[in-house]
Amino acid sequence: MPSARSLRRTGGNRGGRWLRLPRLETCVMSAAVLALVVLVVLPLLFLLVGSFRGEEGLSLEHFAEALTGRLYLQALRNSLVLGAWTGFFSILIGLPMAWAVSRTNVPAPGLFRVTATLAYLSPPFLTAIAYVNLFSPNAGLINVLMRDVAGVPWLTFDIFTMGGLVLVTALHTFPFVFLLASSALQSVDASYEEAAQILGASKLRTALRVTLPLIAPAILAGTLLAFVNAIALFGSQAILGLPGRIVTLPTRIYALFDYPPQYGLASALSLLFILITVAALYLQHRFLARRSYVTVAGKGARSQLIDLGPVRWLLFGFCVLVFVVAIVLPYGALIAVSLSKSWGLSFWQNLTLANYRFVLFEYNVTQRAILNSLLLATLAATIAVLLGAVIGWIDVRTRAPGRRLLDYAALVPLGLPGIVMAVALIQFWLTLPIALYGTLAILLLAYVGRYIPLGVRAANTSLRQIDPSLEESARVLGASWGRTLREITLPLIRPGLFAGWLLVFVPVIQELSASILLFSSSSITLAVAVYNLYETGYTEPVAALAMVNMAIIGVALLAANWLASERPHGRPPAAARAGATA
């Protein structure tokens, strides 16, 4: 018989009759939507409005100037040239490596993957600084070595050129091509290639006529990603481009904020910038969509490794070269500079830790920058992930109207170069009576806004792996929405959220493009401090600070690795086991 103890709460007095969702649920979801509006939608609207606001009322004067002024056209051309060459070199480096790793018996494929990962993680403005120390026309160590010691002046290289800029940028962007191309290569079924070979095609012909067309969409998609990322990088373009008078869109927008600031023009230029980026990302999306159509191979995809014979050592040598140029040279240079009293040919004669002591313990600006960056990265990552969890939950679990729109809004920042985000935030917050400019808060808003797509994506992926019945069974037992979220949903998606947290933390620690317009002396960040010290000519402390920056990223990644392999109490990864069946 039903027990008297069985519990039935009197429903209906919580929330009105007309309210389908209990109050907390509505509040949290509305707050998340509101946050997204404030972080992304409103700044973009103000950017749009600002670009059309002239001296008196609406006008197209800013766009007219941006599209006719010599300075701006040149910046636009330089950015496009930089993007195009970087894309080209990304293919040149990334594609052979991808093919070698996924389809051939090349030795040490692990080294190829590590090279790509490290190259992607290295902040390009640090690589740029390192290369300046090696290849600046007068004082660069290798240039000096070649010219003055070896006596071969024609072997010197001027880093302050478009060539130098492309080299440093491509070292950061080739992993996009590498990753997309190698995953495509791995999903091409070997039977396609075998069919061509049985018909009499040679290995080379098969690769060019069968394999290449199959993975072409992936290569193009990777190249476009490389393009979009390349043109958005402020740091390397300022460090390498400005001395050689190569002005690009980010550096031109940055210059517009010199006194007197030209907000309207900066906004118009930013919108053009967004246009280019979004067009490239749209094409990239189209290409990737096509890829799945071409190389559908199902579960049976198997690929046979091609025996390259001695040629494989050639490919291996190529990879080693990339490893040296992308990792060993820049980090070797930075470590050497950071340990030397005065950077020069005989730097190894008087090594010192004084530079580290200076940036860590003596100079309060760098101390403040380190603490600010740690605080901001921690907060930004946490907020982006929690916000992402709620937005992801709305998208995956509810039938709320407009949830697709919300999802798109959360992805928009992917198309925003950092400096454009900063311009938009300035336009928005300067019109409000809240004095946010120059505070840590506006930096936090910029970071959360920029990286919210990573949080949403991490949450979405995790939530899709958790069967809804796990949440529903808690509801039936009497748990409210909030309680279910806290006790069931969040613990189950924790591994995914943690991965998302790191995905945000790492880029925020090294964020420069947006910070450079938003910082003040009290809210200075690590990357900005590196850039400012470099501008002021503190060669050796800059290197020490750069190494501190890398150390923080390294520790974060090691922690991630450790936590990913650690399964508390021998529990299986929650996502994989969620709703496990017999």
Added chain:
Amino acid sequence: MAGITIRGLSKSYAGDAGPAAISDLSLDIADNQFVTLLGPSGCGKTTTLRLIAGFITPDAGTIHADDRLVSSREHVVPPEERGMGMVFQNYAVWPHKTVYENIVFGLKLRNVSAREARARVDNAVALVNLTGLEDRLPSELSGGQQQRVALARSLVVEPKILLLDEPLSNLDAKLRERMRGELKQLQRRTGITFVYVTHDQAEALALSDKIAVIHGGRLQQFGTPRDVYSRPASRVVADFMGLVNLLPATVVAAENGRARLRIGTGWTMEVDMAGTPRPGQTVEVAIRPESIRLQLPAPAEQPHLVARISESTFLGNIVDYHVVLEDNTALRVQTHPLEQFAIGDAVAVQVDAGQCSVFEVPVLDQGEPSREAQGAGE
């Protein structure tokens, strides 16, 4: 009293214009009953269960639980305020909580004191034979054990109504049989109203006090297992409740609820028939394979038909025969394995007319070729 009263319930998914998942369903589930919603996949039975649980809002109609209105188009009492229990097809045992933590969750929500909670969990654990496994994680349990954790978790809060969504479908045959027995006992012992969803007619027959057969989003029949099996309300129900021979027939004569039917050429049979049968009317007669008797040699004194064995399949506890009558009507027959016949044998066929059902054939469907002997088992 914790009965469920459903009136005119409708729900369609792709907006109101889309195909209805469930339409105009009315059902009275009495207190203390084991009621099964039975139907093929996609028939709307799970939708009905989720409507009862409060996960979805009906497009029309009402649900009263315990004489309280809990669901209507305008207002739905959220699941957490219904005090029901639910066992999911995939068990939904939380992988990050131990067996004990899983089971005690509902008690914590009800602010039960730690001591009482401990005692009640111990009881529930004993009830489902899991004693000693309290500190295990779900990943360390077998499917059947996880299933029982899900049961204990629902039972420990002593709901008046327990909803079960195909809880046995992921278990192997032997375990399924055992859990079936345990569920039945559990329902008797606790007196909780069970609403059980399954597509397995054997499971429904074995467990239920009453079965609601749902097909195409509509309730086809609601009755005891015996009724539903031997007095199916429509050919859809007859077809779904196990193997059946559905044969076209014509009414020859009718009187007082009895009708004489002619099946094929020259074979007549007298059966009970509801409604107002008219001579000349085309009907369908449903004959279960076990209501047919085969004999060899033919009994001299009884009237019988003659058929030839065309196929035989030994299934262990029964033998399944395909036989063909002289007028080429094919029949499925199931007999005790000791009664053995060889392919090609001419056997005497006797049909137990008392076990047959007759359905009127809608005029529009007359052109449809008759399906015969279609099984609906797994």
